[in-house]
Amino acid sequence: MTTINDQTSPVFEPPAAKAAPARAHAAHSIFHERWWLEIATQGNWKLAVVKQNDEIVGEMPYTISRARLWRVSHLPPLTRTLGPVIRPVTGSAGRQMHHRLDVTARLIDQLPECDSFFQVLDPRIDDALAFALHGFTVSARYTFRIDPRSTPDAVWARLGSKTRNVIRSASRELTVVPGLTPNEFLAFYDANLAARSRTNAYGDAVMRQLVNAFVERKAGMLLGAYGPGGTLVAAIGLVWDHQAMYYLLSSRAQDAHCGSISLLLWTAIGRALERRLTFDFDGFSSPSTFSFLSGFGATLTQRLGVERLGTVYLLTRTLKRRFAPARVFAPNL
Template identity: 85%
Template sequence: MTTINDRTLPVVERPAGTFAPAPARAAHSIFHERWWLDIATQGDWKLAAVRQNDEIVGEMPYAIWRTRLWRISHLPPLTRTLGPVIQPVTGSEARQRHHTLDVTAQLIDQLPECDSFFQVLDPSVDDALAFALHGFTVSARYTFRIDARTTADEAWSRLNSKTRNVIRSASRELTILPDLSPDEFLAFYDANLAARSRTNAYGDAVMRQLVNAFVERNAGTLMGAYGTDGKLVAAVGLVWDHRAMYYLLSSRVRDAHCGSISLLLWTAIIRALERRLTFDFDGFSSPSTFSFLNGFGATLTQRLGVERQRTVYLLTRTLKRRLAPARVFAPNL
């Protein structure tokens, strides 16, 4: 067991069987789960599906929102990736490619006509050729991942010296307690938003329902870092499926130790690796976040984005962004 300053990192043991290795067949991510989509979209989602011989061989969920002017299909709140899930076939690489292209094309044909469609595909989908052939713009997005086969000692050795030092420093001043209650986490998150005069980018109601749901279903947990005075100074929300644990949410007070989130993430990494799960840092959208996450020595992993927009929608949204930039609280860090 990796230790920091001779202190074993706190990890709560789960019953054997709670986590399982990925099945041989194509697996849904947690973001594909029906209960997740029901909450994240408030029921406004549909499923494109392809059947062969009475068996579903491919499916792709999508959300639909209608505004006064637009019909939109984007990723729902707190839903990091979606995209097609296609059952593999045996045989040559060429046969598998043909099968994937054919099934994906049938799924795309079932997607609704809308003014703007956008999804980020699960990292297991490494080819968006079918989307490109159907007029979608394909772009590269990135996340950091630590493979499930990595040992704790290997993960520690890959941290850069700055990250390692702030984790050591934070461990001397903070106590990590797992399994915060949803009410405690949400109250803490809301208080930090208010202190910064920011709004919740995900929507208060949806976030509350999802946090409660993934904790109740043992599909996620909430961890907190407490100072010497016993006050909560930082917290993270984690979710998982049979393949990966995802860094979903975090919040901290203004004067929290600079290594508070780093220590929480390191604790989460240990929990993931002990359960043979890949740890996914869930992407980044700025150079500063990239620099922070890069310190953990994880593998840079591509996630493909697929997008199709009508010209009028694209021009209108571009103009709106230039005139009124969004003022929302960054979901992580």
């Protein structure tokens, strides 16, 4: 296990201006934080809130924006999951379920009318019954996660042989350094996009602000892998909250060692275990990414998606997909 000498503890700050979070429920993640949402949406977000006796028992953030002709409410850039945060109650399983259904229904009633609403729920939310009962389509997405109670030796033993080999090989040629500055990371990220003739899918301004914010707030870090001569060849961005560390961003030079990202991820897993955090690989959107991440031996974990479409939007999307080239693997899993 590569050791990183960094004693910085995670920070998980509560939203202050919009409303206080229903913090007792574990599904409140870094992506629900007020500062994260303010940056990711450029201030264009709202919070559905349910109170009982002047106490917040449920909340759900959402955005509203225009996509050509459509009014949509989707996940903001670099925001992997959202969904309801509900303060739990004690009592029988039936009472708890009734409470979740009731509070979620009251949150749903506050969501805006739009042509397309879509969110992926935090993986700790294991049912979306309330959404299904209110006309939403519920679908399954997936991520890989490593349990915080795991030991480094146990995690290493579960790695695929190919993954172990490329990590060993990369560790002989590369040096992992924590504390890469946002400017260094962003310049490296931009240079690699330019070398591949690509643009930033998240938006340059939003990504720059978020990277600076999570580093400044000690809610994330940037790791770099350096080759001979001290040249930066690969880098990843990590963020965390009270329960999980998320693999958020990565970039590598075209001539980087094939195991450079694997080595950085192995280092990140070690940091998560030291902090007793779940390590979340944050989903995959292609067969190649699935194959790469599955080599780390993590547990495949379901994330539920909830979607509600207007009639005209649904018809337009159906026709577009009918005449588009067939896909063999659904994106955005």
